[in-house]
Amino acid sequence: MKQTLEQLIKLQEIDQRLLEIKEHMGDLPVTVESQELEVASLQSENEQKQNRIGEIEKDIRHHEAEIEDFTTKLGKYKEQLFLVKSNKEYDAISQEIDHMKATITESEDVQLKFEEEKTEFEENIKLNTNKIATTSDSLTSNRADLQSALAETTQEKEELESNRSIIFDKIEPSLLNAYETLRNARDGVGMVSIIGKACGGCYSQLPPQTVIEIKENNKIITCPNCSVLQFWDGAEE
Ligand SMILES: [Zn+2]
Numbered sequence: 001m002k003q004t005l006e007q008l009i010k011l012q013e014i015d016q017r018l019l020e021i022k023e024h025m026g027d028l029p030v031t032v033e034s035q036e037l038e039v040a041s042l043q044s045e046n047e048q049k050q051n052r053i054g055e056i057e058k059d060i061r062h063h064e065a066e067i068e069d070f071t072t073k074l075g076k077y078k079e080q081l082f083l084v085k086s087n088k089e090y091d092a093i094s095q096e097i098d099h100m101k102a103t104i105t106e107s108e109d110v111q112l113k114f115e116e117e118k119t120e121f122e123e124n125i126k127l128n129t130n131k132i133a134t135t136s137d138s139l140t141s142n143r144a145d146l147q148s149a150l151a152e153t154t155q156e157k158e159e160l161e162s163n164r165s166i167i168f169d170k171i172e173p174s175l176l177n178a179y180e181t182l183r184n185a186r187d188g189v190g191m192v193s194i195i196g197k198a199c200g201g202c203y204s205q206l207p208p209q210t211v212i213e214i215k216e217n218n219k220i221i222t223c224p225n226c227s228v229l230q231f232w233d234g235a236e237e
Contacts, residue, residue: 002218007170008179009231012191014160014167019188021153021160028146035139042128042135049121049128056118063111067104074100175220182228193233201228 077097084090168176182190192200197211204225206214214221215232222229 004171004175005217005220005231007167008175008191008220008229011164011167011171011179012189012229012231014164015183015189018157018160018164021157024153025146025149028142028149032139032142032146035135035142039132039135039139042132046125046128046132049125053118053121053125056114056121060111060114060118063107063114067107067111070100070104070107074104178222179229186228191229191231193235194230195235199223199226199228199230202226206230 074097077093077100081090081093081097084093171179179190186201194200194206194211194214195203197208198205201223202225204223206223210221210224210230213219214230217232220229
């Protein structure tokens with residue numbers, strides 16, 4: 001049991017250091033990831049809007065040609081109006097002229113709507129482009145910070161993790177399980193040194209007999225209050 005206790009103490013030392021490394025990175029990994037996602041999503045949004053603008057421009061050209069065609073026809077009808085020989089013919093051409101005018105107005109309205117839509121998309125793209133530029137600047141500097149933080153700690157982290165798995169094999173599975181469960185729940189370590197006569201995890205006072213037993217360092221003892229495994233790092237109060 002004493003050997004297992006020693007291994008557990010080593011394990012929590014490693015986890016303590018891993019925790020420090022993680023804290024050293026701070027929010028950088030999460031920030032970099034979310035900024036990368038933001039830039040990518042804005043870029044794809046802009047691409048979609050640019051495609052839509054392409055379609056709108058095609059529609060606008062189509063309507064322009066249509067309006068031109070109708071205007072030519074309208075001109076012809078107007079010329080014919082001078083050449084009519086009967087009232088009936090005059091009425092028929094007048095009707096055609098009115099119809100053509102209405103059609104042109106309709107087409108112009110549609111075209112106007114397309115122009116408005118295009119302007120709106122262009123403004124959105126402009127805003128997104130500004131956002132991309134700002135976020136990219138911040139992303140570049142955050143990436144550099146993360147890179148240097150990683151460069152400082154990657155090797156140490158790998159060594160710690162490899163030592164961790166070596167220690168794993170030396171600890172009885174049920175105890176390891178208990179430790180890992182506590183570690184995950186506490187987001188850190190599963191074993192702490194007592195501080196004076198108190199649990200180092202929840203700071204509640206331990207019974208005197210428990211403190212004595214923990215200080216003997218040859219039994220696995222858990223805190224009656226928070227269940228965290230206890231040891232003594234040798235520091236007096
Ligand atoms: Zn406790």
